[in-house]
Amino acid sequence: MTPAQQPSYLKYFAIWGWLVALLVAGTLSPLLPFSRRGVILFILLIALVKAALVSLFYMHLKFEKIVPLWVVAVFPFFLITLAILVLLLGSVFR
Template identity: 45%
Template sequence: MTANRVHPNYITIWVWLVVLMLAGVLVTLLPLDKSAVVGLIFAVAAVKAALVALNYMHLKSENWLIYALAIVPVLLVVAMILVLFPDIVYRH
């Protein structure tokens, strides 16, 4: 690790998190299908999680192995969802 890390502007990131939180709340007022609203809320939540992980957890300056450790469980969850999707959709 290097000693001369550049720290993010925490106030700017906090403002972005507040704006994204408001966007997630206000998206419920849109005249969209419920599944589209839930999808938009999850997309906003994913962006907020990335902002927190990269800036507040300082993963922006970490080694690639940290990213690999974070991506593998996500891929496993996606694979599990894809495998279980027919059972969830076609249950009677």
């Protein structure tokens, strides 16, 4: 990331606002009139969006153009997401 690409303080604050809104939505989601499976999927989806916001904007992955860094950074996160989804979906939908 070049200094010119450095997001402003306001941008970081706006991302924080989204993260807090998602936190509130995720915390209150068990109260929604969905099935248990629906609530679990909704909560996982919110967690994934929050993780994406943190990694893209706070860890600056959005501004990294270097392919090896993306491979090193993103591949393990892809694996953990896949592992958790497979295990969770396996236990929820069995």
